[in-house]
Amino acid sequence: MEAMDYIISKYNYWMYIILMMIGFYAMIAKKNLVKKIVGMNIFQTAIILFFISTASKKGGASIPIIQNGHGSATDIINTAHYVNPLPHVLMLTAIVVMVSTFGVAIALLLMLYKKYNTLEEDEIISILKTENGK
Amino acid sequence: MTENAAALIILVPLMASFINLVVGLRWKEVCYPLTVATLGATVLLSFSIIQTVISKGTITYEFAGWAPPWGIAYVIDHLNAFMLAIVSFIGLVVSVYSKKSIEKDLPKKTAHFYTLFLLLVAGLLGILATGDAFNLFVFLEISSLAGYALIAVGDDRAPLASFNYVIMGTIGACFYLLGVGYLYIATGSLNMADLAGLLPNLYGSKVVLGAFAFMIVGVAIKIAFFPLHKWLPDAYTHAPSAVSAFVSSTMTKVGAYVMIRIMFTVFEPQFSTEILPASAMLGWLAVAAMLYGCVRAIAQTDAKRMLSYIIIAEVGYIVMGVSVGNRMGFTGAVLHILNDAFMMACLFLAVGAVEYKTGTRSLNSFGNLYKKMPVTMAAITIGGLSIVGIPPTAGFFSKWYLVLGAIGAGQWVFAAALLISSLLTAVIFFKILVNIYFGPQPAADLQGNGAAVISEAPVSMLFPISIMAAGVLSLGFLSGKIISSVIQFTVPGGF
Amino acid sequence: MHDAAKESKMIRDFENIIIKTVCRAIIPFIQLYGLYVIAHGHYSPGGGFQGGCILAASFILMVLAYDIKEMKKRMSEKINTILCSTGVIIYTGIGLLCVILGANFLDYGILEIILPADAEHSRSLGILGVEIGVGFTVMAVMVSIFLNIASAGEHEDGEQG
Amino acid sequence: MIWQLDFILLVIVVICAIAAISVKDLLSSAILLGAYSFLLCLLWTEMGAVDVAFTEATVGAGISTAFFIGAIYHTSRRTKD
Amino acid sequence: MKVLALIAVLLTTAMLGYATLDMPGWGDPSSPASTHVSPVYIQEAYKKTATPNIVTAVLADYRSYDTLGETVVIFTAGVVCMMLLRKVK
Numbered sequence: 001m002e003a004m005d006y007i008i009s010k011y012n013y014w015m016y017i018i019l020m021m022i023g024f025y026a027m028i029a030k031k032n033l034v035k036k037i038v039g040m041n042i043f044q045t046a047i048i049l050f051f052i053s054t055a056s057k058k059g060g061a062s063i064p065i066i067q068n069g070h071g072s073a074t075d076i077i078n079t080a081h082y083v084n085p086l087p088h089v090l091m092l093t094a095i096v097v098m099v100s101t102f103g104v105a106i107a108l109l110l111m112l113y114k115k116y117n118t119l120e121e122d123e124i125i126s127i128l129k130t131e132n133g134k
Numbered sequence: 135m136t137e138n139a140a141a142l143i144i145l146v147p148l149m150a151s152f153i154n155l156v157v158g159l160r161w162k163e164v165c166y167p168l169t170v171a172t173l174g175a176t177v178l179l180s181f182s183i184i185q186t187v188i189s190k191g192t193i194t195y196e197f198a199g200w201a202p203p204w205g206i207a208y209v210i211d212h213l214n215a216f217m218l219a220i221v222s223f224i225g226l227v228v229s230v231y232s233k234k235s236i237e238k239d240l241p242k243k244t245a246h247f248y249t250l251f252l253l254l255v256a257g258l259l260g261i262l263a264t265g266d267a268f269n270l271f272v273f274l275e276i277s278s279l280a281g282y283a284l285i286a287v288g289d290d291r292a293p294l295a296s297f298n299y300v301i302m303g304t305i306g307a308c309f310y311l312l313g314v315g316y317l318y319i320a321t322g323s324l325n326m327a328d329l330a331g332l333l334p335n336l337y338g339s340k341v342v343l344g345a346f347a348f349m350i351v352g353v354a355i356k357i358a359f360f361p362l363h364k365w366l367p368d369a370y371t372h373a374p375s376a377v378s379a380f381v382s383s384t385m386t387k388v389g390a391y392v393m394i395r396i397m398f399t400v401f402e403p404q405f406s407t408e409i410l411p412a413s414a415m416l417g418w419l420a421v422a423a424m425l426y427g428c429v430r431a432i433a434q435t436d437a438k439r440m441l442s443y444i445i446i447a448e449v450g451y452i453v454m455g456v457s458v459g460n461r462m463g464f465t466g467a468v469l470h471i472l473n474d475a476f477m478m479a480c481l482f483l484a485v486g487a488v489e490y491k492t493g494t495r496s497l498n499s500f501g502n503l504y505k506k507m508p509v510t511m512a513a514i515t516i517g518g519l520s521i522v523g524i525p526p527t528a529g530f531f532s533k534w535y536l537v538l539g540a541i542g543a544g545q546w547v548f549a550a551a552l553l554i555s556s557l558l559t560a561v562i563f564f565k566i567l568v569n570i571y572f573g574p575q576p577a578a579d580l581q582g583n584g585a586a587v588i589s590e591a592p593v594s595m596l597f598p599i600s601i602m603a604a605g606v607l608s609l610g611f612l613s614g615k616i617i618s619s620v621i622q623f624t625v626p627g628g629f
Numbered sequence: 630m631h632d633a634a635k636e637s638k639m640i641r642d643f644e645n646i647i648i649k650t651v652c653r654a655i656i657p658f659i660q661l662y663g664l665y666v667i668a669h670g671h672y673s674p675g676g677g678f679q680g681g682c683i684l685a686a687s688f689i690l691m692v693l694a695y696d697i698k699e700m701k702k703r704m705s706e707k708i709n710t711i712l713c714s715t716g717v718i719i720y721t722g723i724g725l726l727c728v729i730l731g732a733n734f735l736d737y738g739i740l741e742i743i744l745p746a747d748a749e750h751s752r753s754l755g756i757l758g759v760e761i762g763v764g765f766t767v768m769a770v771m772v773s774i775f776l777n778i779a780s781a782g783e784h785e786d787g788e789q790g
Numbered sequence: 791m792i793w794q795l796d797f798i799l800l801v802i803v804v805i806c807a808i809a810a811i812s813v814k815d816l817l818s819s820a821i822l823l824g825a826y827s828f829l830l831c832l833l834w835t836e837m838g839a840v841d842v843a844f845t846e847a848t849v850g851a852g853i854s855t856a857f858f859i860g861a862i863y864h865t866s867r868r869t870k871d
Numbered sequence: 872m873k874v875l876a877l878i879a880v881l882l883t884t885a886m887l888g889y890a891t892l893d894m895p896g897w898g899d900p901s902s903p904a905s906t907h908v909s910p911v912y913i914q915e916a917y918k919k920t921a922t923p924n925i926v927t928a929v930l931a932d933y934r935s936y937d938t939l940g941e942t943v944v945i946f947t948a949g950v951v952c953m954m955l956l957r958k959v960k
Contacts, residue, residue: 011897013894026811028875041850042810043308047311049833054315054902055839056839058897059900063838064838066916079905079910079914082913083839084909087318087904089930091839092842097275099849101279101304104279104282104955110956111955112293119866141734149718149721195734197736198736198934198936199736206934269937272937272944273940283951287955316890319904321907322903322908324908341890670924671924671927674924679844686853717942721939734936749920752932755931769949778864779863841926
């Protein structure tokens with residue numbers, strides 16, 4: 001029962017591991033280039049899920065926006081009332097990086113399709129082999 | 135001005151790249167002089183930084199005026215300053231070189247090319263200067279994205295090589311980010327100096343162990359360390375010659391720098407030697423990398439591919455020097471970063487000039503070329519001798535320190551592997567040199583259908599090549615001075 | 630057979646008109662919302678990046694409902710490229726302004742010298758300034774990436790994405 | 791926060807991820823990826839990360855799906871795995 | 872290939888799971904992540920920057936240099952797509 005509690009207390013982390021491995025597997029094992037990019041996306045979002053999980057606080061912590069902020073600047077703010085803002089900041093940056101990588105990967109994909117007229121890695125490799133054979 | 139030099143060295147190339155894109159809409163011919171001028175300014179800034187560091191010690195620059203654990207700080211010590219100078223200098227030389235080859239390869243996209251080139255340099259400089267683990271990731275991505283695109287505009291195979299590089303590079307960067315996340319969850323900090331203070335109490339923790347493992351694996355993918363090297367030969371072979379010269383000589387070295395930072399600044403040296411046997415593992419993998427790289431290089435007929443495999447071996451040398459964990463080995467590794475950057479830039483630039491003139495990279499086309507391209511061939515000779523490690527050239531000195539380091543640590547196998555791989559490179563380069571000076575002329579040329587008469591490359595290419603060749607020679611003579619004035623201060627405490 | 634084809638074309642045209650009219654009506658509101666998200670990032674979730682994406686989404690909607698030519702009348706490729714740079718130049722420019730005034734890079738507190746506000750509020754204004762810069766770049770870049778991907782680099786053909 | 795709701799969302803997220811990489815039709819894969827992003831965005835809102843959720847909603851579920859469909863429009867839709 | 876990929880995935884999973892064992896429980900308010908650096912942001916961000924949204928304050932002021940990097944990443948991606956895909960007549 002204790003082990004069960006232990007596992008449940010971290011279920012978010014176990015889930016991110018599962019997601020990350022789904023993405024990782026797609027990135028290295030799938031032959032289709034689009035599937036690789038889908039895997040890349042899942043892989044990166046899993047890391048973002050991990051970071052956001054580190055930020056959360058149990059016990060009624062609210063979103064990191066100071067409530068009734070206008071005028072109460074001198075009040076002491078209880079840290080336990082707000083979730084940790086730093087991982088959110090980092091992950092905003094990471095999402096941007098993610099979408100940039102995604103755009104670059106898609107651009108390369110279109111270049112490859114124009115050149116080989118297929119998106120399967122093994123077909124591209126066999127085309128390259130026949131080119132070499134000539 | 136001088137106190138802001140640490141920030142300006144990144145901001146000058148960044149600003150120039152933004153302006154470059156706009157200017158390139160109208161006046162494409164302005165981009166090249168703008169890039170060269172910017173990188174010239176960067177080199178001057180890097181020299182002023184290195185001077186400040188030598189005279190006054192570590193520079194700390196706090197962005198946005200917030201003290202380090204809360205804000206982002208640049209911390210520049212001897213190692214950073216040294217690497218900044220290397221990267222910006224090679225950036226300048228390669229940008230001078232790139233004019234003709236880019237006009238030939240990418241006539242319509244020069245503005246975009248120089249924008250991305252400046253972004254690549256700025257990204258690498260940002261990685262080197264930063265003292266914040268997450269900021270490093272951001273700049274790593276800037277340089278990687280620019281690098282993917284610059285590699286993709288090479289020859290026919292380049293897009294596929296670049297796509298594989300995107301996949302591998304993303305895995306590497308994400309592993310690094312995950313490592314940073316683990317460190318964050320264990321300590322609550324992102325600043326490297328702060329982490330170094332907090333971590334020693336947590337060395338037993340499994341989270342910290344995982345963080346170390348993931349960061350090192352992530353960086354190992356980025357530097358193409360032995361079992362994870364698959365992307366490198368393709369990517370560097372098919373890139374445009376100017377790009378492969380810059381990328382090969384700086385990107386893997388910057389990755390090696392990040393590895394050194396993680397192992398010796400963020401973590402204490404004892405962590406990787408005693409608590410986790412990472413050093414020993416890295417050392418044995420480095421041995422495998424040296425032998426594998428050289429053996430594969432022998433079989434290649436494509437000059438750039440052969441050099442790419444040699445890079446894998448050179449990365450092995452650097453990691454081996456880092457992993458033996460003593461003063462000599464570390465000095466050798468840092469010196470080898472410098473020498474290897476110069477050697478690789480010299481050889482790739484020279485091969486690029488040959489490709490520019492003859493249109494092929496095949497090693498057979500080098501036959502008897504010294505009559506037609508004497509300066510380029512002299513550069514290849516010097517670079518090759520330096521890679522083999524023949525005394526007056528730079529490569530000898532770093533290998534000497536590496537061997538001493540390996541022997542000092544009692545690792546005879548490492549020293550033997552280094553010597554064997556040097557012998558293998560000697561086989562490769564003597565074959566090439568014999569071909570250059572005494573070999574038969576390539577058949578196409580004899581039959582007269584080799585289109586144009588092959589002559590020496592244009593001055594804008596020759597000048598950088600000869601600078602690099604002279605650099606390789608003079609670094610050999612200056613190595614004692616470089617060690618006494620810079621490198622000896624980079625050695626981490628406890629060695 | 631012929632009639633059926635004609636009828637389906639008529640339905641398509643009719644649907645097209647509905648889509649175009651609805652888009653014409655809602656695009657200004659989407660853009661207004663994007664600007665609101667950028668400007669109100671201090672008090673609610675949002676900021677330059679999200680607002681820029683929403684602005685870009687309005688242009689993407691325009692491409693989808695009309696075609697690329699129609700969108701290019703509003704924002705030509707040249708202006709788009711200039712906007713890409715303008716955003717980052719605004720950002721670094723604000724940072725360098727702080728350096729010129731004698732503080733570290735991006736230390737907005739020093740802007741109180743030239744702004745009619747105290748240090749805290751000049752920090753707030755500095756944040757607004759950089760968010761606007763981020764918004765510009767994100768909008769321009771997202772639109773440009775979408776155009777290049779959706780038309781595979783051939784904008785001039787006016788191909789419908 | 792209600793952990794049951796959280797858990798159900800996470801399970802659906804994992805199902806969406808597996809479906810996105812195993813479905814044979816790339817357009818479905820793109821849409822499933824959008825759904826995956828949107829569910830994650832719900833999850834993050836629930837954890838209190840409103841800014842990140844907003845960004846993910848505009849980027850992951852919006853812009854990148856548009857990129858994806860734009861790319862698939864120009865390439866093939868079917869795949870072998 | 873598939874077998875190799877599975878082995879790599881399983882190894883990584885093992886490493887990830889091993890590292891997770893020592894992590895503080897999910898949502899623990901006394902974990903180092905919530906107690907070392909971030910309390911200062913929560914307490915001071917509003918006073919020092921007059922911005923109630925702490926995430927915006929940290930994003931664009933305390934860690935504004937990261938955000939500059941982020942914007943440059945986006946800019947880079949835009950230039951990359953222009954260079955790789957745009958056809959110039």
